[in-house]
Amino acid sequence: MSALLQATDLRRRFGGLMAVCDVSIEVRPGEIMGLIGPNGAGKTTFFNLLTGMTRADSGTVVFDGHDVTRAKPEAIARLGLARTFQNIRLFGGLTLMDNVRVAGRVQARHGLLSGLCFTPGSRREDEAVTEKAFDLLRLVGLEDRADHLAASLPYGDRRRLEIARALALSPRLLLLDEPAAGLNPSEKLGLADFIRAIKERFDLTVLLIEHNVPMVMGLCDRVMVLNFGQMIAVGAPEDVQRDPGVIEAYLGGDAHGAA
Amino acid sequence: MDFAWLLQSLLNGLSIGSVYAVFALGYTLVFSILGIINFAHGAVFTLGAYLTYALAVGRFGINGLLADVTMPVTLPFVPALLVGAVLSGLAGMAVERLAFKPLRQRGADPLLALVSSLGVALIVVNLIQYLVGAEIYSFPADIFGDLPMAVIFQIGGKPVAVRTIQIILFGASLVMLAGLGWFIGRTRGGKALRATAENADTASLLGISVNRFILGTFFISGLLGGLAGTLIGVSFGVAGPYFGVSYGLKGLAVIVLGGLGSIPGAVLGGLVIGLGEAFLPSDMSSYKEAVAFVLLFAILLVRPQGLLGGRLEQKV
Numbered sequence: 391m392s393a394l395l396q397a398t399d400l401r402r403r404f405g406g407l408m409a410v411c412d413v414s415i416e417v418r419p420g421e422i423m424g425l426i427g428p429n430g431a432g433k434t435t436f437f438n439l440l441t442g443m444t445r446a447d448s449g450t451v452v453f454d455g456h457d458v459t460r461a462k463p464e465a466i467a468r469l470g471l472a473r474t475f476q477n478i479r480l481f482g483g484l485t486l487m488d489n490v491r492v493a494g495r496v497q498a499r500h501g502l503l504s505g506l507c508f509t510p511g512s513r514r515e516d517e518a519v520t521e522k523a524f525d526l527l528r529l530v531g532l533e534d535r536a537d538h539l540a541a542s543l544p545y546g547d548r549r550r551l552e553i554a555r556a557l558a559l560s561p562r563l564l565l566l567d568e569p570a571a572g573l574n575p576s577e578k579l580g581l582a583d584f585i586r587a588i589k590e591r592f593d594l595t596v597l598l599i600e601h602n603v604p605m606v607m608g609l610c611d612r613v614m615v616l617n618f619g620q621m622i623a624v625g626a627p628e629d630v631q632r633d634p635g636v637i638e639a640y641l642g643g644d645a646h647g648a649a
Numbered sequence: 650m651d652f653a654w655l656l657q658s659l660l661n662g663l664s665i666g667s668v669y670a671v672f673a674l675g676y677t678l679v680f681s682i683l684g685i686i687n688f689a690h691g692a693v694f695t696l697g698a699y700l701t702y703a704l705a706v707g708r709f710g711i712n713g714l715l716a717d718v719t720m721p722v723t724l725p726f727v728p729a730l731l732v733g734a735v736l737s738g739l740a741g742m743a744v745e746r747l748a749f750k751p752l753r754q755r756g757a758d759p760l761l762a763l764v765s766s767l768g769v770a771l772i773v774v775n776l777i778q779y780l781v782g783a784e785i786y787s788f789p790a791d792i793f794g795d796l797p798m799a800v801i802f803q804i805g806g807k808p809v810a811v812r813t814i815q816i817i818l819f820g821a822s823l824v825m826l827a828g829l830g831w832f833i834g835r836t837r838g839g840k841a842l843r844a845t846a847e848n849a850d851t852a853s854l855l856g857i858s859v860n861r862f863i864l865g866t867f868f869i870s871g872l873l874g875g876l877a878g879t880l881i882g883v884s885f886g887v888a889g890p891y892f893g894v895s896y897g898l899k900g901l902a903v904i905v906l907g908g909l910g911s912i913p914g915a916v917l918g919g920l921v922i923g924l925g926e927a928f929l930p931s932d933m934s935s936y937k938e939a940v941a942f943v944l945l946f947a948i949l950l951v952r953p954q955g956l957l958g959g960r961l962e963q964k965v
Contacts, residue, residue, distance in 0.1 A: 441854055443850060443854070462853065463850070463853040463854050464853045464854075464855075464856050464857060464858050464859065467853070467854050467855055467856035468856045472854075472855075473854060475851075479848055479851045481843065481844045481847045481848065481851070482847065483843060483847055484840060484843060484844060484847075488840045488844075489844075491837060491840065492837070492840055492841050492844045492852070492855060492857070493855040493856065516837065519837070555855065558855075559855060559856060
């Protein structure tokens, strides 16, 4: 099967720092792929390149058959690539419901002033978006707080809301940036099951950055490893775990300078 | 200090203050989405007044390039006001395209847009002077048709005048404020706008076309500015191409006093300054222009963030 996402020789430099250096990777439809590496390895920059938030110096990104190397973030999002953030970015001044509905509105056909509800078509669409948003809130167990402001949520719930909001885009590929960060042990355990469940239910492909090694090993079909911006390994979790270069990156002296 | 005077001042203050609020909201909308002041807003205010004048009266003045040119058709006041406001909204969009977007897309320091918007403002003002001259325009007294100029009530043996224009100022402002409040608070477009204002990067990752929303914001901002310019122009006359400068400064005082970026703050700030001016004793009325800034300093001493300003959110 052809790749859903294909990055080829992707490179980005920040001043003297080579944040991502000639990384090539294929993400296949339906897989859960892990992205690991020491702090400062370029993982989040790699996500930013894929989503159009950061421009690549060279290389290409092809998503679902479209060359999105120079595309705007909103165009990439509409093609079905959604992400969450390591430092959660909700719209604190909007309710939970509106956080999800705002993302859902890109499916709208009625443009900038959609939701003005002047036509039966736009009203029906508005209702459909609301219904879908409510379903997503129920999925993450936040439906009883749909009217609360997102800023009022405790930390663990914010992560779940951010995932619900990403799902409102009806993505084909979901990028999760450290979804387990800051969660307590029981929440972490539930998270792996939750990711598997939404993958099945929404027919997703998942690429996730994670530091929690047991979770990555248990959850992911394949794992890629970045170190100093370079991809040093990719493959099945158990193979990557035995790779000498990976062990060196995590335990060797060089890694300490990379933080 | 009698009751009739209080009532008259309250009426004057509320009607003019509500127009200040409408005008200042134009600054607030752009500020909340871009984090900068659009200095061309005062020029759009002036432009709106001239456009409505041309549409309603059909003439362009007596010594500019367009002197002696007459419009083939004239509109009644209300349609002229609406068309003038929409044209001002389009002018607002042009300001975004000329002064803001080119700099933003090249990653320039946002503060540079202050200078470029000031430049656009000067060009607009000079263009107006070139085209229609510098004299003061007054809307004709019969602009509202058969409506009386004012209705006089006797309160405790003293007269209180309710001018027709005051009712129109207050009514039009209330409609605009309510419409804007409904759009921002209730509709999905308004919520996407708030999301964009809170974090444009995140909004774009959720598929929201940030540039289209910014353009739409400038349209609404220009619409509010042009409408306010017309209302003030009808009330006091259009005092030449530089008409918008002092109102532009007053509008800045309104938004800082109310709290930068706060929509309720802009409304409250407009009303406070309008009432402050109206309650100024008549022998001090030549100092009216100073009232806004005296109030501003007094309130900032107590509340540096403005009346309804929240904490300043730092974007990471």
